[in-house]
Amino acid sequence: MIAPSHQYPHIYFGDTSNFESINLIEMLSADEIIRSASFKNEKDSSVYIMSRALLRKLLGPYLNTAPQQIIISYSSNGKPYLKDYPRIKFNISHSYGAFAIAISLDYEIGLDIEPQNRKFDYQKLKSFLYSDSELHMGEDLFLKVWTIKEAIMKSKGIGLSQPLNEIILSEIVKGKITLSTEIVKNHLVSCYIEGEVESPQIIYLNGFNN
Numbered sequence: 001m002i003a004p005s006h007q008y009p010h011i012y013f014g015d016t017s018n019f020e021s022i023n024l025i026e027m028l029s030a031d032e033i034i035r036s037a038s039f040k041n042e043k044d045s046s047v048y049i050m051s052r053a054l055l056r057k058l059l060g061p062y063l064n065t066a067p068q069q070i071i072i073s074y075s076s077n078g079k080p081y082l083k084d085y086p087r088i089k090f091n092i093s094h095s096y097g098a099f100a101i102a103i104s105l106d107y108e109i110g111l112d113i114e115p116q117n118r119k120f121d122y123q124k125l126k127s128f129l130y131s132d133s134e135l136h137m138g139e140d141l142f143l144k145v146w147t148i149k150e151a152i153m154k155s156k157g158i159g160l161s162q163p164l165n166e167i168i169l170s171e172i173v174k175g176k177i178t179l180s181t182e183i184v185k186n187h188l189v190s191c192y193i194e195g196e197v198e199s200p201q202i203i204y205l206n207g208f209n210n
Helices: 030-036 042-062 122-129 132-137 142-156
Strands: 012-016 088-095 096-107 109-115 178-184 187-193 201-204
Touching: 012 042, 012 178, 012 187, 030 042, 042 088, 042 096, 096 109, 096 187, 109 142, 109 178, 122 142, 132 142, 142 178, 178 201
Parallel strands: 012 201, 088 109
Antiparallel strands: 012 096, 088 096, 109 187, 178 187
């Protein structure tokens, strides 16, 4: 794997159809195995197992550590981090069978993905997402703005403690940040980085042998 640098964070994108689930659970920690069993839907469980196993496999070379031996800690709001390797920042997102993992050096990073054709009730949700000053963005930008704001929240580790309509994009972009939204395999992939770097390099994974 190509390691991220100060200039180029990386986003790894994949979907469950390109991965074999056999023995992947062996890469997970005990608490991740318990979590994987809590999903009511088998597909959701499989995506969780594959994305967590892939995260560990990707982090392994950067840390020179076997995937199953990596210790992932969590903040009070559920943001994952590496206590013993504070320079390595990462984030993960999955939706409807696809998943993406962002890895950055030194800069906090947040990531969110959604399928382009995801259905939503705009009239019901517009005031949940948009501030009063953003309502002019309308329905066409709704899903893009949704993924951007989710990525911002995940980068800052604030979980669901702040309503999305309280995040004002015009204020956020005034700071020294990098914001990127790409279309990958019919998915919107939005990434927010708390630092000025090049847009993340996106690497599409066809299997664990990449």
